[in-house]
Amino acid sequence: xxxxxxxxxxxxxxxEEFLYNSFRNLVFSRGDGSLYSICDNEEKLKxxxxxxxxxxxxxxxxxxxxxxxxxxTKPLKFSGSKLDRNxxxxxxxxxxxxxFLYEELMRINNEQSNYIRQILKNRFxxxxxxxxxxxxxxxxxxxxxxxxxxxRELSKKNVELxxxxxxKNHFLGMAAHDLRNPLGHIxxxxxxxxxxxxxxxxxxxxxxxVIKSQSLFMLNLVEELLDVSSIESGEVxxxxxxxxxxxxxxxNIHMNKHLANKKSIKINFNPSGREIFIKIDQxxxxxxxxxxxxxxxxxxxxxxxxxxxxxxxDSLVQICIRDQGLGxxxxxxxxxxxxxxxxxxxxxxGEQSTGLGLFISKRIIESHKGKIWVKSEVGKGSEFYFTxxxxxx
Amino acid sequence: MITADNYHESLHNIQKDxxxxxxxxxRQSAEKLIxxxxxxxxxxxxxxxSVFQPAQWEIGRLWQTNKITVAMEHYCTAATxxxxxxxYDHIFSTEKNGLSLVATSVSGELHELGIRMxxxxxxxxGWHTYYLGANSTKEGILDMIKECNADILAxxxxxxxxxxxxxxxxxxxxxxxxxxKLKIMVGGKAFNMGKNLWKETKADIYALDAQAxxxxxxxxxxxxx
Numbered sequence: 332x333x334x335x336x337x338x339x340x341x342x343x344x345x346x347e348e349f350l351y352n353s354f355r356n357l358v359f360s361r362g363d364g365s366l367y368s369i370c371d372n373e374e375k376l377k378x379x380x381x382x383x384x385x386x387x388x389x390x391x392x393x394x395x396x397x398x399x400x401x402x403x404t405k406p407l408k409f410s411g412s413k414l415d416r417n418x419x420x421x422x423x424x425x426x427x428x429x430x431f432l433y434e435e436l437m438r439i440n441n442e443q444s445n446y447i448r449q450i451l452k453n454r455f456x457x458x459x460x461x462x463x464x465x466x467x468x469x470x471x472x473x474x475x476x477x478x479x480x481x482x483r484e485l486s487k488k489n490v491e492l493x494x495x496x497x498x499k500n501h502f503l504g505m506a507a508h509d510l511r512n513p514l515g516h517i518x519x520x521x522x523x524x525x526x527x528x529x530x531x532x533x534x535x536x537x538x539x540x541v542i543k544s545q546s547l548f549m550l551n552l553v554e555e556l557l558d559v560s561s562i563e564s565g566e567v568x569x570x571x572x573x574x575x576x577x578x579x580x581x582x583n584i585h586m587n588k589h590l591a592n593k594k595s596i597k598i599n600f601n602p603s604g605r606e607i608f609i610k611i612d613q614x615x616x617x618x619x620x621x622x623x624x625x626x627x628x629x630x631x632x633x634x635x636x637x638x639x640x641x642x643x644x645d646s647l648v649q650i651c652i653r654d655q656g657l658g659x660x661x662x663x664x665x666x667x668x669x670x671x672x673x674x675x676x677x678x679x680x681g682e683q684s685t686g687l688g689l690f691i692s693k694r695i696i697e698s699h700k701g702k703i704w705v706k707s708e709v710g711k712g713s714e715f716y717f718t719x720x721x722x723x724x
Numbered sequence: 725m726i727t728a729d730n731y732h733e734s735l736h737n738i739q740k741d742x743x744x745x746x747x748x749x750x751r752q753s754a755e756k757l758i759x760x761x762x763x764x765x766x767x768x769x770x771x772x773x774s775v776f777q778p779a780q781w782e783i784g785r786l787w788q789t790n791k792i793t794v795a796m797e798h799y800c801t802a803a804t805x806x807x808x809x810x811x812y813d814h815i816f817s818t819e820k821n822g823l824s825l826v827a828t829s830v831s832g833e834l835h836e837l838g839i840r841m842x843x844x845x846x847x848x849x850g851w852h853t854y855y856l857g858a859n860s861t862k863e864g865i866l867d868m869i870k871e872c873n874a875d876i877l878a879x880x881x882x883x884x885x886x887x888x889x890x891x892x893x894x895x896x897x898x899x900x901x902x903x904x905k906l907k908i909m910v911g912g913k914a915f916n917m918g919k920n921l922w923k924e925t926k927a928d929i930y931a932l933d934a935q936a937x938x939x940x941x942x943x944x945x946x947x948x949x
Contacts, residue, residue, distance in 0.1 A: 486812030
């Protein structure tokens, strides 16, 4: 059953005749009896354009216009055409009703219908070909709405997570800062007691040694937590100064030699030249070198060698620290620069690890616009590389 | 360069350029206009009220008068939604005031952009907002109202024939929500057709646009307190 209305209007678009009305149980509030009187007030502008198009071009197709019945407003798809001196207008609930309408018109079977049928068929079919599928568009629009809603929720959660993360870093920084002083006192007092070793038994000295090494480890951990907190808060501020990186590394190696000597590990230094001047934050790069060298010492057996190389490559300096240690298993190598990630390797001299050093080193190198990476083979050793820009601004 | 002297004229020009960019299917240029405005310290609220809102109204008018196709209307709306989403980081950073809003469109309504803009406005005012899409069930909306102890439920309808759905939803919420602090607000183009049409839905307040929605909500809550 066709759902809609078919009307004949005069030149002023007053309704002359209802050829068809499927809403017979509904009464039109006719007003002045024009096409405007059955349409929604809000739709007047649209109706103007619809009528203008019929008058100018002879026909208009598929205009969605709300029709007001006495107790109901309903959107109908309006089409219309010139009909001698009058105008033929039909409004249907769906586009699919158009072929059915032709049948209905055939049933009305007057001369007008054949005339209209002829005009409308070609025009409508041509227009239909050009029209996008409205149902698909509506469906796409719904999908888009849902995506927009999900995106809105995600953005909201993201902002909340960032705030929580900031809070966490703040808390971390505060806690670490408040731990540092008492730990310093514990270490210093343990050292004072140790200095008075004449009055201590061997066992007491051994206990003092444990207190010292554990409080030193905790102090390092606290220092590193403070570094992480400051890095995570985006507060890595570089104090850049010009330095001869060859001499700078040589000094760092010298400072770490006593650790290496304890395990009879030999550190060789092979720079590609005597002088390479670059701009770095000395304190931070010193921290990176310390971390990589102490790691190399920690995970190397006695009587092995560590080789440190410096290469001048165009605008970069590349530094490599190569050990003959345990090597990192393949399934662990991708995680070593993440915080609190330690490998399954056990240090050869019982040294402890916080799992933060490489994470901090990576962030420091990245803040210098450099790169850090590792190559490793289990049983053969590891090679840690990092690059630094010569002229960092 | 936007200055205090040419502020309103500049915003008007941005709106015109923005609309033209969308109608030329040039989403990148439209987005650049908005990011440039932000960089020129134009407040997001002004971008919403003086660029997005009039541009969307004009797109609606062009579609209604068959000057643009329905496909173009969908494209422009989707593009604006996308560009708006780039502002979310700024919108959601506002400090919260403890009030909460649940916003929704009635079932079957495709025009969600306006009510989402309203939600964003509340968010910028420090409210917690929970926007539920038009596919939400009335039970789902009720659950959300209870879960977030909502102060305001905002319901939008663009098409006139969706008003009975709004009425139905409000009746359901009133019957099943025990809290008497909840106030219900309606808005959207459907209610612009008649001055007192909104009253038929038994809503507490009606707002013409996002700015009015904030003002009316603040007013009714302060009276209530």
